[in-house]
Amino acid sequence: MRKLTPTLANQTSTQSPLRKPAAHESAARQVAGSARYTDDIPVPANTAHAAVGLSHCSAGQIERMDLSEVRRAPGVIDVITVADIPGKTDIAPVFEGDPILADQAILFHGQPVFAVLADTPVHARQAATKGKLYITPVAPLLDVADALARHELVRPSHTMQSGDAKRHLSASTHQLEGSLNIGGQEHMYLEGQVALAIPEEEERMLIYSSSQHPSEVQKLVAQVLNISLNKVCVDMRRMGGGFGGKETQAAQWACLAAVLAWRNRCAVKLRLARGDDMQLTGKRHPFKNDYKVGFDNRGQLQASQIVVTGNCGCSPDLSDAIVDRAMFHADNAYYLGQSSVTGHRVRTNTVSNTAFRGFGGPQGMLAAEAIMDGIARRLQFDPLQVRKQNFYSEATGTQTHYGMLVTANRLPDIIEELERSSDYWERRAQLRRYNAHSPVIKKGLALTPVKFGISFTAKFLNQAGALVHVYTDGSIQVNHGGTEMGQGLHTKIAQIAAHEFGVGLEQIDITATRTDKVPNTSPTAASSGTDLNGKAVSNACRKITQRLAHFYAQSLQRADTEVRFADGKVCLDQHQIDFAELVQQAYLARVSLSATGFYKTPKIYYDREQACGRPFFYFAYGAAVSEVSIDTLTGEYTVDQVDIVHDVGHSLNPAIDTGQIEGAFIQGMGWLTTEDLRWDETGRLISMNMATYKIPAIGDTPPRFNTRLYQTPNSEDSIYHSKAVGEPPFMLAISVWCALKDAISSISDYRLDPQLDPPATPEKVLWAVMNIQARTQADADVREPAL
Known part of the structure; x- marks a missing residue:
């Protein structure tokens, strides 16, 4: 079968939603207050609630802690420290250094030291304030210039160079020097950090997390619980804002919820209060x-x-x-x-x-x-x-x-x-x-x-996958590795799929991002959400349209290279058929109506x-x-x-x-x-x-x-x-x-x-x-x- 390029033909369609100002797919629900975020998901009847106990100094060594009053507090079900983590305790995204709970050393003011599980959010938060921490404090390092002078680096320094800057600088007609101290920035997303962990049969764990990187949450939850990745499923329908603050730092709260859910065999929800969220999560780098x-x-x-x-x-x-x-x-x-x-x-x-x-x-x-x-x-x-x-x-x-x-x-x-x-x-x-x-x-x-x-x-992150299903009534379901945080990614993906199949937006349904549908996804970041996932979805759609075009052309005893998908119909010369009717015929003829798609960005490298x-x-x-x-x-x-x-x-x-x-x-x-x-x-x-x-x-x-x-x-x-x-x-x-x-x-x-x-x-x-x-x-x- 010769390669079909239906997209080029589809561009002539007057009804294609592509390049038109289509409304955000969740806009009406968001305005009406019916859009479901992680905190809105109906929870199982036995759901318990978690909170974290915080350090009150910026640097030091934990000598001991007394959590007896925490355990005796009203409604408390369980209390854990880093010693109770069944698997890996470092949840860093790339280079180690991020303990799930403080392990001897206190690294910053407000660092979580223990976690408590209780019957209500109020009881959990009240109990978390009752821990007694005995810490030997040391002088914190807070100034950038001091840190640089002491060579306190989290990673080695790096230089990019072109030519001999020093020599040409001294030979220049004019010289100018200066410095800037640039402040950081709080993400201030409308929806704070929140996760829900639900233990399932056969050692499986279902995680709902407000995360820009569900695959990383899946990996870290599996490592913390010391189970394989295929036992963990992460589901993310939409975030109320992310801006990068939920690329790596949503994982800690999902991991803590998962550990407590694993230990107590009940659903666990952990939602940070706004003040704690601002204190416990990172900012834009000053x-x-x-x-x-x-x-x-x-x-x-x-x-x-x-x-x-x-x-x-x-x-x-x-x-x-x-x-x-x-x-x-x-x-x-x-x-x-x-x-x-x-x-x-x-x-x-x-x-x-x-x-x-x-x-x-x-x-x-x-x-x-x-x-x-x-x-x-x-x-x-x-x-x-x-x-x-x-x-x-x-x-x-x-x-x-x-x-x-x-x-x-x-x-x-x-x-x-x-x-x-x-x-x-x-x-x-x-x-x-x-x-x-x-x-x-x-x-x-x-x-x-x-x-x-x-x-x-990071070159390996420039890849994306997608899963597209066409059902026998002509409706289409699309799943991809990107996450929706209000930026309109799902809307653009729906436009791409509708354009590829030549149908209206109303026939496309974008489902929640799930690690059991599209695996090994990259974070939705680097402005690449549409670039990567749009190409992956287009790739999957074209596999299906090629099959449908070949089937239709065969039924007419024609070549399939001129088949067009546009305005809800499939056309070849003077012949045309409704898209849904062709899909039904293809199903009866045992033509596959589902496909995965994949894309990797070409040309990029850095030595x-x-x-x-x-x-x-x-x-x-x-x-x-x-x-x-x-x-x-x-x-x-x-x-x-x-x-x-x-x-x-x-x-x-x-x-x-x-x-x-x-x-x-x-x-x-x-x-x-x-x-x-x-x-x-x-x-x-x-x-x-x-x-x-x-x-x-x-x-x-x-x-x-x-x-x-x-x-x-x-x-x-x-x-x-x-x-x-x-x-x-x-x-x-x-x-x-x-x-x-x-x-x-x-x-x-x-x-x-x-x-x-x-x-x-x-x-x-x-x-x-x-x-x-x-x-x-x-x-x-x-x-x-x-x-």
Whole structure:
């Protein structure tokens, strides 16, 4: 049978849902409150509830513990410590260092030391407070600089190098150096960490977990219980948000629930209270970035030395790959010249930091944008001129500091379109005139680009599987390895399946992600959910359409290469048949109506020893213009207007893509402006609720917010030549940070570049204003000698 390519024919269908703004598959249920999350699953009658007992110091050795009052507390059924774990006690995702419960050493304030099972959640949480822990404390390591000086690393440092940066730096016409201390970020998903473990017959365990990585939960539960993976099934229908916080750190709570369920032969539910969730789970990594660059009179970079240092917390978690990605993106959109980029991964006595939207990329990009601003102030150029001067191009260079060529660069077109549509240059002139006559309120404007690599940097994760069933009434069930956390993955997958079969969306049902349907799945992360799983689903669908096409063509005694699936029918020349009718006939003729699909991303590799390769399948591009107003007396500010043009390739669903872009921008704006994580001097997190941690609210949304999709088909063979849209737009919010700096710099007539470490809270803005005012006055005093 010759290979059939029905998709190409299907693209002529007027009824295909592909590339149309289909509503999110759960939207109506979410608005009505009927969408079922893990906490909403009906539980068995004998379900008990778990809670954890916490340490109250940040570092030390457990000498002994007295849990007698815990065991005597009302409703308590069982109490466990690390000694009661039947299998492996380290539940680290990659490199060891994450004990399921504290094992002698206390690594951070609030670390779980024991777990308690009781008849109600209230009884469990009350009992967990009654444990007496006898700990010999030691001074915690909390400062990144101290950790680096003491060489406290969770993983070895790594350097990517291109040319001789040191020699070219000293020979450059101008030099610039600086540093940034970048804050972390709380995931603040609407649905907290929750798991339900149900023991079944024959030593099986069913786990419901709010996890971005069900296969990892399956593996760790099996290891903790000391049973084989085929005895554990993990089910995940939807999350109420994840953003990376449930990629690895959902596993601990599922494992604890599973151990208690195994011991007591009853269903066990463990749901963290919001305050505990914020205290016990990792954040976006805080970073310290240092840079030295050399450039010429045009502002062209000639040499760059960049050092990024990630605060990993108490264990490796995913920090090795996160700091790698910060290093990969330390150039953002710019050719660094002769360059070296070094990444350190330091250990501190705080909760182990973890994945967050952008996975280290945003922290790396801030170094590049700080460099562009610094060059512009030094040479008295508009920052956009300097940025455009340094874009990857044939004139500057097209090879990154890790050896990957930048091809099909969309940024010049995107920037040109955005300059025009946002009236950048006219507004720049207006702002300069406004600031010259406004002593208190200053306005700022910035246009910043994004170049973000798409793929997991761990090559083996770039694979996906799918399972597709066609039933005899023509309805279709699809299961794949991706997880739905609100981003619309299931909606796009349904559109792909409907398009492949030429039917309406109403005939497609996407079922819960389950490890007994599609095994060995990768996490839904790295913006690759649709890229990977969409291709796997398409592969499975095409196997079935090829069988159906061959069967139909045979019945007509024709060749099968011209069979089309469109508008609910299957067509060949002047012949056509309803899809459901053909499916019924095929079933009676014993044609298989089920198929698995598989996909692995091509072309990618990275040689870590040589620090060279192609870690990304392609780049997604975008740019944003942000305008702000600051009050120089108080530091308060507003974001007045945002204009975005973002590269989505050939969009599968423009409505969902637009929502992802705008949501990512606001979340990125929160990271850079209001979301201020605070610890006290002992290492205890004190910003652990919504009263002490400020995420953007509706009032923070820019009153003028314009988003345009840049739709040019991906030059690589991604799913229907679309591009990933989950993480890249997060970094568009860097334009807000740069606009705040622009407004502050206007105090010095744009001669001085302010130091503004994110998050740029009003207090920090005010301090930066005062600093620039003082420096400006000092410069004036030098230029105007005393009489």
